[in-house]
Amino acid sequence: MLGWLQSLGRIGLDFFERLGRGHLFVMRVLAGVPSVLLHPSLIVAQIYSVGVLSLVIIVVSGLNVGMVLGLQMYNTLVDFGAETTLGPVVALSLVRELGPVVAGLLFAGRAGSALTAEIGLMKATEQLSGMEMMAVDPIKRIVAPRFIAGLFSMPLLAAMFSAVGILGGYFVGVGLLGIDDGAFWSQMQAKVDLHEDVLNGVIKSIVFGVVITWIAVFEGYDAVPTTEGVSRATTNTVVYASLAVLGLDFVLTALMFGS
């Protein structure tokens, strides 16, 4: 019993110690952001790596999610003779929820894991240590540009996901199932509010971008510098970031649409 309590206490202490280190780490990263802004080429290179290279999976997934959504919603709406509302149903689902959340989960899997593995391997091969000995701060040179790139890329990828998803819904609803073209777009225009729906979706994607990128760079920087350590850190990134996205989505949804 005592041993069990000790283990529980140890797990709790380790968790809060790591949480504290994570917060101190992000403070150091934020302190390094101004100096990185003076070297935009570092950020552009990382936006390419984190954002542009994630485009394929985002576009393909968005298109499929939109098409499935269009098909499933049509089958339900047609029973009530409300199939002309397919446009707003697809758009609201994507803009409010599926866009930020699914794009966030994909971003964690594609870009988050890559960030962790890259930084973790740089640590394991003493590249970060070597950089420190050359009087170059790896937090400013390596971590901060990746953090900023993640921050910029995630909302853009979520927007891209939603836009392509709506096109997928349009293709199925209008192209295959014969819903009126004008009704699809005009209903969407009438029902989707810029502030209430689009802006809240954008806020969600920004929050997810911050959290996913923070977890990814911290896990990489804090990884045990061995093969197993980097592997564990990469797995942790995907698991923690996915759980954080899903948990935060509920909190944000409750705050934004709860009333």
Next chain:
Amino acid sequence: MTGADKNLVEVRNLTFRFGPRIIFDDIDIDIRRGKVTTIMGPSGTGKTTLLRMIGGQLKPKAGEVRVDGLNVPTMTHDQLYFLRMRMGLMFQSGALFTGISVFDNVAFPLREHTRLSESMIRDLVLMKLQAVGLRGARELMPAELSGGMARRVALARAIALDPMMIMYDEPFTGQDPITVGVIMKLIRMINDTLGLTSIIVSHDVQEVSSISDYIYMLSNGQVVGQGAPEQMWRSDSPWVTQFMKAQPDGPVPYHYPATDLAEDLFA
């Protein structure tokens, strides 16, 4: 000449522990300016740890590590980074940046810390690579280099900013005899021609004996021997003799501490 003028690095009453394990127990070490000094000792005695303390990557439990008169453990982040611009460290692995070419690796510290034009940087990089014999390999990526070549590139990068001191972490480990000879020649040549101070951490007795001006031997958290290489070979200290003559048993025991064999077998 005072001690600080004569010595570039002065370690005083240094104590350091990893958990319960004592790595250094109140040790003193002096690194003379312009000389090649080697820190030797069995694996796990804290040789690399000492380099990391001189570079400010680790802080001691107690004592001072003075580099050019400045106490490294008490320096601020900015002071420490300014000092590091004047020291180079060649890692055992080379620690080259794998995503950029040999040329860009050597150019990295110049681009980060100077405002030199690209043509000037190009000339400097080619001169450094020429010094280590790898000017022709400048377009190669680190993955295309042998272990010895990677260390030579790391050496070129370490001297890119013309530091006052260079530290070598196990520079000969795992290298073929030709590469060992090349690295030995480079260490001595670079030290003498550039007027540097060199610190080598190694357990390759023959190699370091031939290029070092002074040797410290560490074991069990203490300095167990010191002197010029010829003095070390003549030393009657059992620690030094065991290490220099590669004897399998002695003060450093052959067997890892264990219970009595008979007791263990019949348990």
